[in-house]
Amino acid sequence: MKKLLLTAFLIGTFSMSYAQSNYYNDYQRSITDINWQSVVADLLLSTTQANQINNLNSRYRDYNTWNKVYVVEPGRWRNDRYSELERILGREKYAQFKKRYYRGQNPVIVYNVSKNDYKKYRKQQDKYYKNQEKYYKKQNKHRGHGHDGDWD
Template sequence: MKKLLLTAMLVGTFGLTYAQSDYYNDYRRSVTDVNWATVITDLVLSQTQANQIYALNDRYHDYNSWNKVYVHNPDKWRNDRYVELERIMGRDKYLKFKNKYYKGQNPVAVYNRNKNNEKKYKKTEKKVYVHKEKDEHGNHH
């Protein structure tokens, strides 16, 4: 019984760690997939706003610093990050940013959708159509 319990705990721990790292990877992509210097220039942000964005991007420089904050709710980083970006940029400039980089969609929804892209339960079977032949009387076989 102890072996079974230990195995279940280890599987749960590794499963959680894998999931946590996926969330962290999404967080890192939200920082690195955008050319922030271009965003700052295009939106004509002030030096103060630029410094705040760079500080936000550097807030969690590694997995451990990010995980200390989001260990119990890894989904929360999305809302935290984009609420903070909106506060820094202002509503109008944030909407311009969102329209350009996320095609007008809420970035939180974009990352939530992305986390489900690799689900194993997606159907991979192809439909097979059977061609039915008719006999000389017009009946299908």
């Protein structure tokens, strides 16, 4: 019985630390995926703003320092980081930042992709393509084409 409990505990601990490390990897990518020097130049940020962004980017230099803050709720890093970034940049420049570097999406959403989010996205995408197929078939019938608009 003790072996069973110990095994369950170790599996739970391993899976929790694995999930934590995925969040930390996303956190690291949120920093490394963007050239912050070009952000400073593109948005014409002040020296103070540039220094604040650099401090924000170097706040958690390793997994242990990050994990001390986010051990209970690891997904919270996204809201914390991007609300702080919005505070540093101001609303207008933050909107420009999102538009240029995240194609208008909220960065919190970009780094909040889970299996369920992906399934929901795929379902929406499949629905979109089915609607497009129906639309093109309908258009081809109205144009007098002899086929149903089959997709090649």
